[in-house]
Amino acid sequence: MTTTPETIDTEALRVTALDADASSRLPGWFVILWRNGKCRVGMLMLAAFIVIAVLAPVIAPYGPRLDEFGASEGPSAAHWLGTTARGEDVFSQLIYGARTSLIVGLVAGVLSTLIAMAVGLTAGYLRGVVDEVLSFFINLGLVVPVLPLMIVLAGYAPVKGLGLIIIVITVTGWAYGARIKRAQIITLRTRDYITAAKFAGDSTARIIAFEIVPNMISLIVVGFMGAALGAIGAEAGLAFLGLGDPQTVSWGTMLNQASLGGALTTGQWAWLVAPGLALALLITSFTLMNFGIDALSNPHLRED
Amino acid sequence: MALLEVRDLSVTYSPRDSAAVRAVDRVSFEVHDGEFVGLLGESGCGKSTLGNAVLRLLDRPAAITGGTIRFDGQDVTTTPEDDLRSLRWVDLSTVFQSSMNSLNPVITVRRQFADTFEAHSDALGNDLDVDARATELLEMVSLDRSVLSRFPHELSGGMKQRVALALALALEPRFVLLDEPTTGLDVVVQRDILDRLRVLQARLGFAVLFISHDLGTVMELADRVMVMYAGEIVEDQPAAEMVTRHLHPYSAGLLGSYADPRDQVVEVEFIPGRPPDLSQPHAGCLFQPRCPVAVDACRTVHPELLPASLGQVRCLLVEQSGDARVVLEKAAELRRRDQVFAAGLSERADAEPVLVVDGVSKVYKTRRGLNTTLTQAVDDVSFALRPGQVTALVGQSGSGKTTIARILTGVERPTAGSVRFKDEPVDHLGRGALRKYRRHVQLVFQDPFSALNPTRTVAYALSRPLRNHLGLTGAEARARAAELLETVGLSPADQYLDKLPHQLSGGQRQRVVIARALAPEPEVVVADEPISMLDVSIRAEIIALLDQLVRDRGIAMLYITHDLLSARLLADEVMVLNQGVMVERGPTLDVIAEAKDPYTRKLLAAIPRPGARDIA
Structure with a gap:
């Protein structure tokens, strides 16, 4: 992303979106995103990944954990990408792996956005001591080296599983979003319409939820995209380091097993390249979509 | 060349x-x-x-x-x-x-x-x-x-x-x-x-x-003035000529917004309506819908910019009649009917004050490192607001006007002195009591573009005070919101209820802001420079609206401004504030006609008087 979130005029943006709403039956934000060529490609790619994940049982030829085939076979008509050292079908694992990545991206993205909103909005709106205390935690979250913390949390947790990975990613990933949302609400809270709402007798919670949040929707979406992207990468990273749940089929664990199973020595390039490529494509789709979100945030970048 | x-x-x-x-x-x-x-x-x-x-x-x-x-x-x-x-x-x-x-x-x-x-x-x-x-x-x-x-x-x-x-x-x-x-x-x-x-x-x-x-x-x-309307030049004259012998009804309307506040009777005009939507084709004269002297031909024939007097003008009436001044005199006559707002016509009886400010001071402390600087924002100011009357508070930026408004509305507490609303001391209200107090004291903001939430409809903005202060909900609140819009001259109200702020013009927004302030039926309204961000041509309109509301509803208004003309038009009493001290105070005409304080005089000198250069 090329714009600094602090400088975004999120109010004007919301108004443009509302305008576009009126001129078409599709939601305004979607119209703006769709018009951007790069973003359109990204959205189509992401849609393809979602379809694959949802329809995995239909598309995949075998179960991801079915290990009744010959071990470490190369690509063939029966096994397009070959089989693993344990005799599982790589192609089927690849299809099912999309589910894990997307679930982690969605859930961890939503969770860290929610935490970031709760902390950032409270700190920015109330200011004073509350802000000092919450800002301290935000800063702590920003300066703590994330990767070692993730490794420690994931390595020493008593339980394993996808849930744990999601929690670890959320705990380590909310701070940046909170900082940005805090900065934005500090500029929005001094608007006259906020004073007007106070004079109209509205409560603080209502002012935040009904007067301020609608004016920073774009920032929240940007924050969610960033968090989801980070979460997908973090999940793959943790799984590759062997800190994931070995029972879950994910692109990270595939990479981990390919590397442990000696994919390079047996010449099984497809086993190693396919999950890496899938990850790269998913992350590319997010990056391409960010071009469109930039255009949402900054009207000058729109391809009129 | x-x-x-x-x-x-x-x-x-x-x-x-x-x-x-x-x-x-x-x-x-x-x-x-x-x-x-x-x-x-x-x-x-x-x-x-x-x-x-x-x-x-x-x-x-x-x-x-x-x-x-x-x-x-x-x-x-x-x-x-x-x-x-x-x-x-x-x-x-x-x-x-x-x-x-x-x-x-x-x-x-x-x-x-x-x-x-x-x-x-x-x-x-x-x-x-x-x-x-x-x-x-x-x-x-x-x-x-x-x-x-x-x-x-x-x-x-x-x-x-x-x-x-x-x-x-x-x-x-x-x-x-x-x-x-x-x-x-x-x-x-x-x-x-x-x-x-x-x-x-x-x-x-x-x-x-x-x-x-x-x-x-x-x-x-x-030296020379060109008047532009809806993308076209409608009049082009030497400045002196424009002041005394302008020809286009639009120029006349614009010029009517000026007056000398020191005169015994002050009148200003305004041009009702809005410029046309230029994405639509228009057959006739673009100014015709707002023109007080338009004839049938104006609706169908688009006038050309033709030489007239010492310059050029784009108006069918001037084109047709040999003596253009006749047209304008007729225009002035017609405008008198409903587009003029005059000051100082009615006498108001003294009423019991509803809000009394007594010896209020405010000192701000700013700490920079070890040094603490004290800033005296307001120094021993006393006044009272009475129902049905407007008190103007005049002063330069930084003279403490806004601080007084904040103290009045309970946003800040005075360092010394007291503020009483009826029998209630405003300066010691707790959170709950403050919320109740705000039912009685409302604000009109300076900038109509930031006073309305860009993502919320007019109906929503108006329904909140109705719900919180009067307990109205649903259809009841909507009906009352519609009434309020009619009161501030946005009619038919149905057209405006579901609009978003950016779909309204500056003047319309300011009317919505005023309607919102009226919603809880307040007894005191603080208007903080409510017209300074608006076009000159519609200022008088908003002033007239405020005036009517104050008189009809018996509202006590504090009108904060640095524009003496509008103070003269609206206010019964004027207070001049300079660096937190009240330097002048009295009935509007007295203060303005016999200004003693140097700042008041400077403000008077700053009021533009078209044509003054040639007279002087």
């Missing part, structure tokens, strides 16, 4: 989502060497677009769609961007309203000058003494040379705008475009800058195209 020749210039905005708008439609005019030309009109009539087109600064979706612009014989419309660079600033320079914000915040004023000189070293030669030349330029705009070593954030808005003006004159251009160069500054500062500008223009002899919606100022400064 004229310095700037614009022929049949058209500019069209073609946004992707909506119909194309012809913002400037076949405009032709000339500016001669050393001439000071004013360009007038309401917001949205195409003045700034025209100015930007002359400088070739238009950006997508706007584009020049026809005509030519010749500067010193050279066609600017077709000059390549690279050649324009040597023309801009050397021959053509500009000061915008936002120019003060265009100074680079991380370099000193000296560097800003040095950068300008360096960028045009071919025009100036390399051996220029930056300091000497910059000092000279700063002196021209009445700034001290110590400003050179300062950063932009260390200067006030007025000082920054002077620096911007000095930079625009740095290369001795032959033509300067001034687009609302003083809008948004304190009135007294505006006056200083404009007086200085006129003197400089006479001395250095550059030509000026001065764009403004503030007709009084333009009339006073310019």
Whole structure:
């Protein structure tokens, strides 16, 4: 992303979106995103990944954990990408792996956005001591080296599983979003319409939820995209380091097993390249979509 | 040959989502060497677009769609961007309203000058003494040379705008475009800058195209005035002629918004209605729907800009009748009926005060490191607000007006003294009591563009106070909201209830803001410069509305302003505040007619009086 979130005029943006709403039956934000060529490609790619994940049982030829085939076979008509050292079908694992990545991206993205909103909005709106205390935690979250913390949390947790990975990613990933949302609400809270709402007798919670949040929707979406992207990468990273749940089929664990199973020595390039490529494509789709979100945030970048 | 020749210039905005708008439609005019030309009109009539087109600064979706612009014989419309660079600033320079914000915040004023000189070293030669030349330029705009070593954030808005003006004159251009160069500054500062500008223009002899919606100022400064309406020039006359013998009904309407607040009877006019939607084709005269003297032919025949009197005018009536003045006298007659607001006609009985401010002081403490600075914002101020009366609070920016408003509404507590609402002490209210108190005291804001949430409909904005303070919900609240809109003159209300703020004009928004303040049926309304952000042509309309509401509903109003004309029109009593101290106070006419305080006098002098230059 090329714009600094602090400088975004999120109010004007919301108004443009509302305008576009009126001129078409599709939601305004979607119209703006769709018009951007790069973003359109990204959205189509992401849609393809979602379809694959949802329809995995239909598309995949075998179960991801079915290990009744010959071990470490190369690509063939029966096994397009070959089989693993344990005799599982790589192609089927690849299809099912999309589910894990997307679930982690969605859930961890939503969770860290929610935490970031709760902390950032409270700190920015109330200011004073509350802000000092919450800002301290935000800063702590920003300066703590994330990767070692993730490794420690994931390595020493008593339980394993996808849930744990999601929690670890959320705990380590909310701070940046909170900082940005805090900065934005500090500029929005001094608007006259906020004073007007106070004079109209509205409560603080209502002012935040009904007067301020609608004016920073774009920032929240940007924050969610960033968090989801980070979460997908973090999940793959943790799984590759062997800190994931070995029972879950994910692109990270595939990479981990390919590397442990000696994919390079047996010449099984497809086993190693396919999950890496899938990850790269998913992350590319997010990056391409960010071009469109930039255009949402900054009207000058729109391809009129 | 004229310095700037614009022929049949058209500019069209073609946004992707909506119909194309012809913002400037076949405009032709000339500016001669050393001439000071004013360009007038309401917001949205195409003045700034025209100015930007002359400088070739238009950006997508706007584009020049026809005509030519010749500067010193050279066609600017077709000059390549690279050649324009040597023309801009050397021959053509500009000061915008936002120019003060265009100074680079991380370099000193000296560097800003040095950068300008360096960028045009071919025009100036390399051996220029930056300091000497910059000092000279700063002196021209009445700034001290110590400003050179300062950063932009260390200067006030007025000082920054002077620096911007000095930079625009740095290369001795032959033509300067001034687009609302003083809008948004304190009135007294505006006056200083404009007086200085006129003197400089006479001395250095550059030509000026001065764009403004503030007709009084333009009339006073310019040699010739062009009035623009809906993308067309409707009248073009020498300034003196425009003041006394303007021909177009629109010019008459604009001029009617001025009056001298010292007169016994003060009357101002306003032009009802809004400029037409330029994305639609219009057959007749574009001003016809708002014109008080329109005849049937105006609806079908589009008038041409034809010579009349000493200039040109675009009006069928002037075209047809040999003596144009007859038309205008008729217009004035018609306007008297419903478009005039006059001050000081009714006598008001003394009522029991509803809000009493007694000996209030406010001291702010600012801590920087170990030093604590005390700022006395308000010093021992006492006054009372009475139902059905307006008290005006006049003062410069930073004189403590806003602090008083904040103390009155319970946002801040006074350091000393007391504020009583009926029998309740306002200065000791807790959270809950404060919320109840705000049912009785409401605010009208200065900026209608930030006072309404851009994502919430009018109905929502009005329903909140109704629900919280009066307990109305659902259909009941909606019905009451509609009533409120009718009260503030937005009718039929159904048309407005579900609109979003950006779909309304500035004046309409301000009416919604007023309706919201009225919603909880308050007894006290604090209006903080409610008209200063509005077009001159609709100010009187809002003043008339406020006046009517105060009298009909028996509201006690504190009207904060630095505009003495509006204070004269609206207020029963005026208080002048200078650095937190109340320096003058009394019935409006007395204070204004016999101003004693130097600041009050300065404010009076700052009120533009069209044509005064020729009389004096």
